[in-house]
Structure formats: structure tokens, C-alpha cells
Amino acid sequence: MKEQKHDEHLLEQEFTVKGGDFILAGEVSSKIKTILKEIGIRQEVIIRTAIATYEAEMNVVCHADRGKFHLTITPDRLSIVVEDEGQGIENIDLAMKAGFSTASAEIREMGFGAGMGLPNIKKNVDDLKITSVVGGGTRMEMVILT
Amino acid sequence: MTLGKIKEILDAEVLVGNEYMDIDVRDAFAADLLSDVLAFAKEGTLLITGITNPQVIRTAEMLEFIGILFVRGKKPDEEAVNLARIKKVPLLSTRYIMFETCGRLFKNGLVGCIERTVNEGTET
Numbered sequence: 001m002k003e004q005k006h007d008e009h010l011l012e013q014e015f016t017v018k019g020g021d022f023i024l025a026g027e028v029s030s031k032i033k034t035i036l037k038e039i040g041i042r043q044e045v046i047i048r049t050a051i052a053t054y055e056a057e058m059n060v061v062c063h064a065d066r067g068k069f070h071l072t073i074t075p076d077r078l079s080i081v082v083e084d085e086g087q088g089i090e091n092i093d094l095a096m097k098a099g100f101s102t103a104s105a106e107i108r109e110m111g112f113g114a115g116m117g118l119p120n121i122k123k124n125v126d127d128l129k130i131t132s133v134v135g136g137g138t139r140m141e142m143v144i145l146t
Numbered sequence: 147m148t149l150g151k152i153k154e155i156l157d158a159e160v161l162v163g164n165e166y167m168d169i170d171v172r173d174a175f176a177a178d179l180l181s182d183v184l185a186f187a188k189e190g191t192l193l194i195t196g197i198t199n200p201q202v203i204r205t206a207e208m209l210e211f212i213g214i215l216f217v218r219g220k221k222p223d224e225e226a227v228n229l230a231r232i233k234k235v236p237l238l239s240t241r242y243i244m245f246e247t248c249g250r251l252f253k254n255g256l257v258g259c260i261e262r263t264v265n266e267g268t269e270t
Binding site: 033043050054114119 | 178179180181182183184185189197199200201202204205207208209210225233
């Protein structure tokens, strides 16, 4: 049996998200979901990815000025790197705690900002790495094994 | 239970998706917090909610909900309705409050997509 090459890129694509644009919020996640469907990724993986990307996209829209989603699909995994320019996260361990939130009243009125986003992303991906610079932005790498 | 049967039980109005009334509904989830919907609801379920913004339609798209049932007579604005049409998400609206809506559906045999959370409401 031939060993699969793990560094072989099947697809790479970049998407941009505008902070504060609640009308378009979700469109990048929708596009990523469509791509995953088209290439025949397992349904269970598609749903987990959709939840994680949508939470991440809402985070950018709610908390940053702009952001980029970089999707890489290799034979055994999906990698989505989200980099935003914005306020950053002061204490990542605290932000990962369920219920901790810095969301505005406006965001809460929309039904978000319950402090569940990051814990929910963690629950749905196989690996999550977050680095952040206060006043600079946040970089989040999500890996999902397919 | 079909979407059509749910419409009948709750005297609901179909806002989007008249053509989907024969679709079978497996189970349901009810909440007014999208964060909770994203954390706890299961793929393919019926969402019962009072939230009517476009984000509720996006959430339904991500989790491939069978439809959204708005309670307390709420109806989304044209923008959200259009998004639901594009994303093919059936929308229904009933005047019953959430408690009555869930109770009537449960009494007719529809169950929750999960029964309870595992710990302090962070895992299922």
C-alpha cells in the first residue's frame, strides 16, 4: 500500500471578512462549507468545520476590524488559519473558559456573546492554536482530521 | 412528524418552503441564544426560537437544520427571509409561546435532539 503524502495540498484558498458587517457575517463559512461538500468530505466533518468556522467568523465580525481565512485541504486534514486585525485577546486561557465574554450589548442582542464561541470551536476541531497581540490582532489555527 | 403536521398542530404560517411540508422532522431544539444553538443543537434538527435576525438563518445553514419555527408570532424581516430562500431553509411562524409550542409538539411525539447537557452547560 502506498503511503499518503501529508504535505500534498489538494486545495488552498483565502477569504476576507470585514469586521462589523453583520449582514455578510457567515458568508465565508458558507463558501468553505460548499467547497467541502463539493470535494466530498465526510458529512460529520463538514458540520464540525461549519460550526467552528462560523463561530470564528462571528468572532472576527464582532471583535476585529478585518480578518482573513486561509483554508488548506490536504489528503488527511483541513487547516483553517484565521488572522485578524483588531483588539486582540488579553488572556487566552480566560477567553477559553465557557461563559467568559467581552461582547457588547449589541452582539448579545443578536443572540451571541455568551462566552461559548472559543470553547465551542475547541470542541469541534482536532487541534486549536491561538496567539494574540492586544491591540494588534489574533491568529487562530484550526485543524480538523478528515 | 412532517413539517406540514407541525404547521397544523401549531396553526403556523409558512414563510418560506411551502414545498417542503412533506419533509419528516426527526427531533427539535429550542433556544433564544444562538451561542447555545451552535453549541448544543444537532445537525438536521428543527430549531424553535424567537430570534429572527439573519444570523439565525446562517446558523441553520451551518447545522443543516430541517427548518426554523419562530414562536410568539415573530417573523424575520425581508432580508432574513430572502436569505432563507437562497439557503433553502423552511421558515414557519406560530403565535404560541415557546413553552406551549414545545409542549404541543412533545405531546404529539416529537423529542429533543439532545435530552440534557453533560456538565454546567458546556458539553453534550
